[in-house]
Amino acid sequence: MAAKLKTAVLGASGYSGLELTRLLERHPRLERPILMRRENGDGTKDLAEIFPELSGNGGYQLRPLSWTELKSQGVQLLFLATPHEASRALVPEAIAQGLRVIDLSGAWRLKQERHSAIYSFEDADAITASELTDQAVYGLPELHTDQIASAQLVANPGCYATSVILALAPLLRARVIDLDRGIISDSKSGVSGAGKSPSPHTHFVSVADNLSAYSLFTHRHVGEMVEQLGLSDSELTFTPHLLPIPRGILSTIYVRLNRPMTAREVESCLREFYSGKTWVRVFPTPKLPQVHYSLHTNYCDLGFCLAEDGQRLILVSCIDNLLKGAAGQAVQNMNVMYGWDEREGLH
Amino acid sequence: MAAKLKTAVLGASGYSGLELTRLLERHPRLERPILMRRENGDGTKDLAEIFPELSGNGGYQLRPLSWTELKSQGVQLLFLATPHEASRALVPEAIAQGLRVIDLSGAWRLKQERHSAIYSFEDADAITASELTDQAVYGLPELHTDQIASAQLVANPGCYATSVILALAPLLRARVIDLDRGIISDSKSGVSGAGKSPSPHTHFVSVADNLSAYSLFTHRHVGEMVEQLGLSDSELTFTPHLLPIPRGILSTIYVRLNRPMTAREVESCLREFYSGKTWVRVFPTPKLPQVHYSLHTNYCDLGFCLAEDGQRLILVSCIDNLLKGAAGQAVQNMNVMYGWDEREGLH
Amino acid sequence: MAAKLKTAVLGASGYSGLELTRLLERHPRLERPILMRRENGDGTKDLAEIFPELSGNGGYQLRPLSWTELKSQGVQLLFLATPHEASRALVPEAIAQGLRVIDLSGAWRLKQERHSAIYSFEDADAITASELTDQAVYGLPELHTDQIASAQLVANPGCYATSVILALAPLLRARVIDLDRGIISDSKSGVSGAGKSPSPHTHFVSVADNLSAYSLFTHRHVGEMVEQLGLSDSELTFTPHLLPIPRGILSTIYVRLNRPMTAREVESCLREFYSGKTWVRVFPTPKLPQVHYSLHTNYCDLGFCLAEDGQRLILVSCIDNLLKGAAGQAVQNMNVMYGWDEREGLH
């Protein structure tokens, strides 16, 4: 077998970062990843301090970020699980150092113009940032395999965006959706999607036995969805909700077909689009995915139900927000970037 | 003060029946309700057997149903918290006995024709059943106060139906919704809405950490919604979901206005419609209701968010499915039927 | 009916404070309570800002604390739902102003010496503080009715302490416990017991699907327990656990009897002790209380199971930590202080 790849993770102390670290650790093509922390991060020195479940495996030391060390250790691929401001600031240097980068934040997912509008944030070096934005590949392997394979900078998609784009892409590609009627995604996410920082909104007593809608018409992930799906802003209405569960996303998506179809045709459309794609499972109607089914896996599960009129169509899309919605997808992207089987390290 | 009303409850051993019993017990206008059980019910003899939380208040004996006893005890109002088949079979006799009836099941909510289509069920005496169906008043006091006041048979609305109808009635009355675009209600309910019978679907391990959609395009409550709102079947798409919480409903409702409106206009429309109605709270935009806020109350909480285009409108409607969605609404109906303040016994 | 009592609450923005506010609002003997906030509190100006469920009842304005205003409004009884440092600092002035005080914190529950050891905190005026400590009555009405009736300062018990003391008091009074063997209380509490401040320990993702033990041998409530029960420190081992539920406490308590007894004798011992006490329910063996049964009530539910040897005894004690463990008990104490029925305002 070939020499193992050297990787590093910056930001392992968040939920996605932890999940990523665990996946990388047991990936058969990799050496044990180097874990690094930002100077102004949360000060964690060993991951097991904040995730005691990690104890007993020789420690998970977080070293201060050092480009010199990355180079001397022979690291070729850097994962960033940092806030988008940090990613925006660090990626230019990483690329300049010759590293390939998979960034899990929203920093590089959008075209420059939309990015500026959504993430009100100034780049230190606007020209480089703009060039990198052009270069960055949106890391949804089911849509962009070839570009990811050769990318130096991969922008790992948002969790909600993954669940919505994968459900809609086949039907939009087939041009069977009546866009004048608009598309609605009513999405529900577990709390890990809101991050690990304590806040009144993530307090157990606020979340348990509750459900709430938030960021109506204004959630940042809408930008990714419309860009990737080629929609105008007003063609997609997206409403996220906070579920009293630790992890998992279910999106219930409402579209109107521009001509009556049969359930068989809809199913074929989905199946053909994802033929040969390991990580999307299409459920035969009337079976629908539930959050449980894809939990702790890298699957995106898709199901649907068609009204008797053959035109009102409801899609149901489920993922684990920390896996297919973050760390699992990052590993899948790595597999594509290095020409490995997409399943490696993800069973 | 006038003599207290005598009431009886049949079916107190379900979730709604228990909640109803508790409300009736402390209602200032009532004597302690008589609790009865059907011969082919679950055999419970004292409610405290299955709800030990009731112990210590003199017992909650369930006597076998007896019309003679109801008459001799001077009972005037009978609550049925029974399955719809049982309600359909028992109400004719109750009405013949001169009782007023509030039925919490789906037995009398729909016009005869739709009823036959949705509840595939034959009546023993089809003529009487059909006449009673005509007589029955849909017990949503915010819409039908006067009819409820004089009704002999009140059909207490379904829980989902309550949350959806109350959100949409004002805008439909104002004729500002573009019906050609269709209305979508993506609704989510706690598990008590599924009843107390154990099943694989209500097993803790199936529900916890999960979310699932069910009965797409086929849920029975759609019948009530379209009838009460004057919609055609295809104008309303309703998708229920099972939430990992014991109680509470949140409906996220998507409509398109037939002309651009301001948030202020939308809010006025809602506020004016519910002016003087105690049990509907309209939240000022951008504040949205959450399941928590109406839990353990009889409130229906309404909020909304309008897109920048002034036409895409999202309504959020929350109720406690066991109160405004069942037992609380039944008590509110009783208050209307006897000319009492709608708030009595519901604080 | 006599004129209604005027009361005020300081600290209504915490979980216990909110629950207390709700109870006081509908208490038939009271005017609507005045809500006040500390200068260095959390800045809330209207309770409905942080508890939107309160909206629609005329507002819950929090005014800055002012002794002048309390006096001019004719307030006679002040409830403090503040951190213990704040209570310790404010009570001397409140008493000097002639107010009666019910304090929900740990500030006045312990004898001076133990207090200094457990709450490492210096009083501004040590002499006054020490005198008030002597005067303060431990507000467990089942044990100290007469003293509470005439108290000026009532120290409302801790939630864990309430569940443990009420379970053990009858058997200790009857001198049937073998103290040489030690008493163990393995207690489990919902998250509201940890307060409303967000922290990593109360984050939904940390608590859900989890259980953890904490403060082994060192929890502050042990002080109250041993003082009230007349035990030495080493005779009681108390272990609290954090449950993934919003509210409720269950204590499983292990004792050894100093002679074999029958279950009937044990039950009699409990029943006689609590004869005439509304708010303690003794369950007939083998029925045991569960957290559910006392939730949203002011009951302390007690049950037990005796080993075949007649000496190993397990007591199970349940309360709602925000009611019998905090706000409900405070109202019960008020009822005793003013000679009202202990049930008033607590159904």
Add this chain to the structure above:
Amino acid sequence: MAAKLKTAVLGASGYSGLELTRLLERHPRLERPILMRRENGDGTKDLAEIFPELSGNGGYQLRPLSWTELKSQGVQLLFLATPHEASRALVPEAIAQGLRVIDLSGAWRLKQERHSAIYSFEDADAITASELTDQAVYGLPELHTDQIASAQLVANPGCYATSVILALAPLLRARVIDLDRGIISDSKSGVSGAGKSPSPHTHFVSVADNLSAYSLFTHRHVGEMVEQLGLSDSELTFTPHLLPIPRGILSTIYVRLNRPMTAREVESCLREFYSGKTWVRVFPTPKLPQVHYSLHTNYCDLGFCLAEDGQRLILVSCIDNLLKGAAGQAVQNMNVMYGWDEREGLH
């Protein structure tokens, strides 16, 4: 690499059986396991019918149990995840067929005499059953490695028993516990421990927001604990509780040492006992395990806290009841039986 082992599973449709199937499937030393169902089982024909999360991996067909087929397929090891009555009836034939057996039920864990007392059940062939009972090895690899290695019939331990025995074995072996004082294990388990059959006790609404104690002094697992630990029945008090979580066990165990010890000594005692044992993690005091840490792993996590007197000791022991408490331990036993590394297939 040697030829892969052929295994079969009977009873894959329960929670433990599903978990076991998943583990066996990706175990590097095994061929894909054959799944079989009993004639009077639940009729499932493909596991994916009841566990749709399994879809997309070529199916999980359950064939009718057939000794002929097991033989012709070359199966050498049979896992039984069946009710204890079924295991008791089937094992004699399996052994007669020359199969090695790992049984996950309680059928073969106890000495004959105790078994008859606890499981009131008559064997068809009492002599064979009694002989097999003598032969059966209690499958706790940390205690009985050598016997398991050569066993034909391994009785996989109960979940509660695993958590309690592993915590106590080191200290009992070291004879430092004062047995006259008695040992108490207050244990709490997630709902999957109660099995997959729907019942009022496992209904979501009964479990959520609740906690209850059950089977006081009478739980079947006590038999295993006292036998394995060499205790008399009265020396161990065991109280199980039902937690509102899907999986995980935490046992809080109270012992008194027969002489004052230091925390260091206690830790050494635990560490030495488990030196070289992969699947037990000893936490350095004052760090304590939580349910979360061992979830979805095969670890048993042990921690402790010692009172200042050096004699009152509290042990905290956590496992995932479906892994170290059932399926994971079964795989660990298989690893020992075939001389493989205990970690194989369990990362």
